[in-house]
Amino acid sequence: MKVRVKVPATSANLGPGFDVAGLAVTLYNTFVFELIDEGIEITGCPKQFCNEENMTYQAFVEGAKQCGLKFNGLRIECKGEVPYTRGLGSSSTCIVAGIVGAYAFKDKYNDRQEILELATQIEGHPDNVAPAIFGGLTVSVMAEDHVTTLNIPVKHDYRFVAFIPPFSLSTAKSRSVLPQAIPRADAITNVSHLALMVASLINGYDEGLKLGFKDRLHQPYRGGLIEGYHEIMKVLEKDDCVLGAYLSGAGPTIMAVIKAEDTKGVVRLKDELGDLIKDWKVEKLELDMRGYTCDYE
Numbered sequence: 001m002k003v004r005v006k007v008p009a010t011s012a013n014l015g016p017g018f019d020v021a022g023l024a025v026t027l028y029n030t031f032v033f034e035l036i037d038e039g040i041e042i043t044g045c046p047k048q049f050c051n052e053e054n055m056t057y058q059a060f061v062e063g064a065k066q067c068g069l070k071f072n073g074l075r076i077e078c079k080g081e082v083p084y085t086r087g088l089g090s091s092s093t094c095i096v097a098g099i100v101g102a103y104a105f106k107d108k109y110n111d112r113q114e115i116l117e118l119a120t121q122i123e124g125h126p127d128n129v130a131p132a133i134f135g136g137l138t139v140s141v142m143a144e145d146h147v148t149t150l151n152i153p154v155k156h157d158y159r160f161v162a163f164i165p166p167f168s169l170s171t172a173k174s175r176s177v178l179p180q181a182i183p184r185a186d187a188i189t190n191v192s193h194l195a196l197m198v199a200s201l202i203n204g205y206d207e208g209l210k211l212g213f214k215d216r217l218h219q220p221y222r223g224g225l226i227e228g229y230h231e232i233m234k235v236l237e238k239d240d241c242v243l244g245a246y247l248s249g250a251g252p253t254i255m256a257v258i259k260a261e262d263t264k265g266v267v268r269l270k271d272e273l274g275d276l277i278k279d280w281k282v283e284k285l286e287l288d289m290r291g292y293t294c295d296y297e
Contacts, residue, residue: 002297003033003104005097008135008288009082010089011160011255012127015213015246016193021139022089024131024288025160029080029093031056032297033101036073044078055091059098059122066099066118067106076101083281085168087249092128095119100294109294120147128249135291137201154287155204157260158243161269163232164253164281169225174250177221186216197244206243209257213244226252228276235272241265 007029012022040057042050052058056076064071082090096119103109112133119129126140130149137152197212199205223229229247236245236256242265248255258265266284270277 003101004297005100005294006030007093007097007132007292010092010128010131011248015215016190018217019125019127022127022131023137024135025285026288027081029082031097032077034075035071036075038073041075055094056098059095060102063099063102067103067108069102069105085170086164087251087253089128092132095122096129096132096292100292104294116147133291135289154201159258159260160285161256162253162283163277166279169252171250174222178218190217209244213246219247222251232276
């Protein structure tokens with residue numbers, strides 16, 4: 001028996017929602033798991049990751065411990081659309097897939113809350129793994145060892161334009177530039193912006209999004225690590241059809257939000273940004289509302 005797990009990419013933080021908010025988008029990594037007599041066989045990813053250090057394998061091992069699955073060997077086939085270390089939750093797809101794969105062999109693959117708790121333990125924070133598990137837009141709160149995640153209903157139909165640069169940025173490096181403390185005024189501003197952003201999405205108040213996505217906690221510091229970041233954000237700010245823009249996850253991908261009916265949005269933004277995004281990949285994405293899927297082959 002084989003288990004096939006498909007996990008969506010995620011875009012975390014959404015500006016002011018640092019380590020709290022995230023959404024799932026229509027870009028996917030797919031993993032096929034098969035129990036074998038012994039050893040580890042991993043295909044579809046760079047050779048240096050085809051060993052016991054593989055993140056998907058390690059998550060599978062932790063998932064197996066949690067759900068009581070005993071196994072001697074494992075084969076993993078990977079097929080990926082989500083770029084690595086670009087701020088689109090590639091590591092979360094591996095973690096979630098590994099846990100779900102193990103749980104599936106015990107017929108428990110739909111125990112999403114338990115999977116969330118374990119995935120958060122491995123990842124360290126829930127902002128990426130939660131939308132990968134539940135789909136849609138999520139906000140999560142950690143209290144000791146428990147994670148509470150809620151889906152936020154989004155009234156209007158939006159598209160997300162991902163500007164993906166040809167260079168990577170590790171989460172560790174991106175976190176290293178963050179200050180240990182911020183001024184009270186910045187904290188208050190971020191709380192108000194997050195509240196405005198969530199309320200605007202629920203109520204369909206598009207006029208509140210451009211301000212709601214602004215952040216003072218992490219983007220001003222991380223932006224300096226990304227060539228052209230400030231110039232790109234200024235162009236997106238001036239475009240009246242862009243509802244908001246933010247740094248996706250730890251970066252370096254920049255995400256712009258447009259209305260679904262803005263069918264010329266991608267072409268227009270490419271033209272406006274010009275050489276600022278030369279060699280960058282541009283993806284027009286939608287919300288994924290399902291989270292991971294799992295089936296048997």
